[in-house]
Amino acid sequence: xxxxxxxxxxxxxxxxxxxxxxxxxxxxxxxxxxxxxxxxxxxxxxxxxxxxxxxxxxxxxxxxxxxxxxxxxxxxxxxxxxxxxxxxxxxxxxxxxxxxxxxxxxxxxxxxxxxxxxxxxxxxxxxxxxxxxxxxxxxxxxxxxxxxxxxxxxxxxxxxxxxxxxxxxxxxxxxxxxxxxxxxxxxxxxxxxxxxxxxxxxxxxxxxxxxxxxxxxxxxxxxxxxxxxxxxxxxxxxxxxxxxxxxxxxxxxxxxxxxxxxxxxxxxxxxxxxxxxxxxxxxxxxxxxxxxxxxxxxxxx
Amino acid sequence: xxxxxxxxxxxxxxxxxxxxxxxxxxxxxxxxxxxxxxxxxxxxxxxxxxxxxxxxxxxxxxxxxxxxxxxxxxxxxxxxxxxxxxxxxxxxxxxxxxxxxxxxxxxxxxxxxxxxxxxxxxxxxxxxxxxxxxxxxxxxxxxxxxxxxxxxxxxxxxxxxxxxxxxxxxxxxxxxxxxxxxxxxxxxxxxxxxxxxxxxxxxxxxxxxxxxxxxxxxxxxxxxxxxxxxxxxxxxxxxxxxxxxxxxxxxxxxxxxxxxxxxxxxxxxxxxxxxxxxxxxxxxxxxxxxxxxxxxxxxxxxxxxxxxxxxxxxxxxxxx
Numbered sequence: 001x002x003x004x005x006x007x008x009x010x011x012x013x014x015x016x017x018x019x020x021x022x023x024x025x026x027x028x029x030x031x032x033x034x035x036x037x038x039x040x041x042x043x044x045x046x047x048x049x050x051x052x053x054x055x056x057x058x059x060x061x062x063x064x065x066x067x068x069x070x071x072x073x074x075x076x077x078x079x080x081x082x083x084x085x086x087x088x089x090x091x092x093x094x095x096x097x098x099x100x101x102x103x104x105x106x107x108x109x110x111x112x113x114x115x116x117x118x119x120x121x122x123x124x125x126x127x128x129x130x131x132x133x134x135x136x137x138x139x140x141x142x143x144x145x146x147x148x149x150x151x152x153x154x155x156x157x158x159x160x161x162x163x164x165x166x167x168x169x170x171x172x173x174x175x176x177x178x179x180x181x182x183x184x185x186x187x188x189x190x191x192x193x194x195x196x197x198x199x200x201x202x203x204x205x206x207x208x209x210x211x212x213x214x215x216x217x218x219x220x221x222x223x224x225x226x227x228x229x230x231x232x233x234x235x236x237x238x239x240x241x242x243x244x245x246x247x248x249x250x251x252x253x254x255x256x257x258x259x260x261x262x263x264x265x266x267x268x269x270x271x272x273x274x275x276x277x278x279x280x281x282x283x284x285x286x287x288x289x290x291x292x293x294x295x296x297x298x299x300x301x
Numbered sequence: 302x303x304x305x306x307x308x309x310x311x312x313x314x315x316x317x318x319x320x321x322x323x324x325x326x327x328x329x330x331x332x333x334x335x336x337x338x339x340x341x342x343x344x345x346x347x348x349x350x351x352x353x354x355x356x357x358x359x360x361x362x363x364x365x366x367x368x369x370x371x372x373x374x375x376x377x378x379x380x381x382x383x384x385x386x387x388x389x390x391x392x393x394x395x396x397x398x399x400x401x402x403x404x405x406x407x408x409x410x411x412x413x414x415x416x417x418x419x420x421x422x423x424x425x426x427x428x429x430x431x432x433x434x435x436x437x438x439x440x441x442x443x444x445x446x447x448x449x450x451x452x453x454x455x456x457x458x459x460x461x462x463x464x465x466x467x468x469x470x471x472x473x474x475x476x477x478x479x480x481x482x483x484x485x486x487x488x489x490x491x492x493x494x495x496x497x498x499x500x501x502x503x504x505x506x507x508x509x510x511x512x513x514x515x516x517x518x519x520x521x522x523x524x525x526x527x528x529x530x531x532x533x534x535x536x537x538x539x540x541x542x543x544x545x546x547x548x549x550x551x552x553x554x555x556x557x558x559x560x561x562x563x564x565x566x567x568x569x570x571x572x573x574x575x576x577x578x579x580x581x582x583x584x585x586x587x588x589x590x591x592x593x594x595x596x597x598x599x600x601x602x603x604x605x606x607x608x609x610x611x612x613x614x615x616x617x618x619x620x621x
Contacts (some may be wrong), residue, residue, distance in 0.1 A: 076458070140384050149493075204501055208484060224457060238510060240510070254501070297480075
């Protein structure tokens with residue numbers, strides 16, 4: 001199996017503790033790609049200071065490849081989000097070689113650049129960028145509270161014919177899945193890179209942000225898509241849902257720990273098809289929640 | 302604007318129609334589906350509640366479609382699990398083949414896979430909230446696939462709903478109006494909704510939790526605000542949900558249907574909601590301004606619980 005390890009800084013890239021966290025991860029894991037942006041929050045995506053982020057990435061190294069992750073934009077942020085995306089690609093095209101999108105609307109919009117004959121410089125950059133389908137496309141249920149379901153060897157249901165058609169039609173470079181079960185069966189994978197999020201699986205997310213509501217008056221709390229000052233970058237909530245694993249709320253999203261990545265059938269299928277060795281590969285997309293929480297807790301002690 | 306309600310038992314049909322509803326949605330159960338795909342495989346998002354939420358067999362819903370049509374009302378069948386495997390999609394194709402001669406007015410579908418399937422069998426389809434149509438680009442995507450109607454997520458603001466609806470006036474739109482709220486997104490909440498356990502949001506509400514603040518954020522005011530917000534979310538937010546105050550806007554934007562959710566709720570309670578919505582739609586249609594409507598509208602029962610602080614509002618911005 002050809003596996004590449006990547007670092008996922010989405011949702012947490014502007015935590016004040018992020019640099020020591022990355023340094024900590026670097027001591028344990030060799031990674032050569034970094035994911036930045038957001039899977040879950042368009043407010044965070046729009047309000048990230050990308051100049052500071054670039055400075056951070058430069059500080060880590062100047063040789064990382066960067067994947068920019070785009071969340072699902074709600075209507076009020078759609079125009080601004082697409083404009084920012086173009087601007088970011090234009091400005092940082094030497095760093096960002098891929099974008100990960102998370103809905104069919106943006107995928108359809110991006111495909112329009114291929115038939116766009118405009119001579120704007122960004123058109124060329126947008127045409128050339130590789131496109132990934134993010135984790136929000138892949139909706140296999142994941143629920144470790146149901147052991148009988150969770151402990152199965154799971155062949156992702158999301159790998160449908162329609163997905164294969166979409167991969168062809170939109171020339172998808174990578175698809176990203178969560179580890180929904182104890183064991184994932186990748187014997188029938190689509191023809192592209194398979195990104196696997198680890199060691200946390202997202203279970204649920206939404207447009208209502210508890211953190212963004214913290215300074216709002218009661219009657220304006222808990223509304224969807226409210227403007228914020230990135231309060232999520234200063235707080236995390238830990239839940240005791242069960243004794244077996246850790247559960248966290250980071251930003252708008254609930255994650256559970258699932259660090260036993262076991263992939264069945266994948267190695268065998270590759271061995272049986274030597275020709276695919278160079279074509280199929282797996283990426284482990286590492287999200288350093290444990291390091292971040294340890295740092296915050298240690299800092300507060 | 303029509304009122305769309307869940308119909309679990311045909312004996313309630315007349316009562317619902319008399320109360321003012323003209324649109325009905327329902328799923329079905331099929332023992333063969335469960336035998337073939339296992340107990341954790343959902344035919345629709347409420348399959349985990351078994352017959353409480355899907356009381357009818359496939360043959361019974363065919364009768365129901367016929368009966369509803371005879372009463373000049375509309376029927377919608379849910380195929381809105383978050384995900385279906387290739388084999389499950391093949392099985393759904395068998396159902397659609399059998400529905401072709403007596404089709405419902407729409408299939409409520411959750412993914413592009415099923416949109417294509419519905420089109421193949423010439424059955425109109427409605428895009429479920431499970432598909433997550435949060436913006437006009439996603440609307441356009443499903444329109445290209447042939448969508449008849451879009452169900453807009455309950456975590457969109459009224460301004461956003463207006464923008465989406467006005468971006469494409471050729472499609473039908475449906476919005477949430479009564480009963481259950483949601484703390485997360487229907488489209489991306491991937492825990493089970495099943496009888497054995499509550500959904501993950503309720504489990505999170507019950508769980509012990511700890512708010513962890515970064516060092517620079519750790520001051521009394523911040524912790525107090527954060528913990529209070531957390532308590533509100535856990536204990537008060539969307540224990541029940543209502544969108545009556547937004548009806549004037551929905552009528553004026555030509556929203557086609559207002560949805561009452563709660564597929565396992567009691568008939569009497571659903572009937573009361575239908576009557577309340579109907580009265581408010583009638584009031585809205587006779588008002589010349591939003592202010593007039595908000596002055597004349599009828600509030601839900603338990604107003605003191607429902608209408609305080611916006612915690613039970615789908616669209617709190619109308620009042621607060």
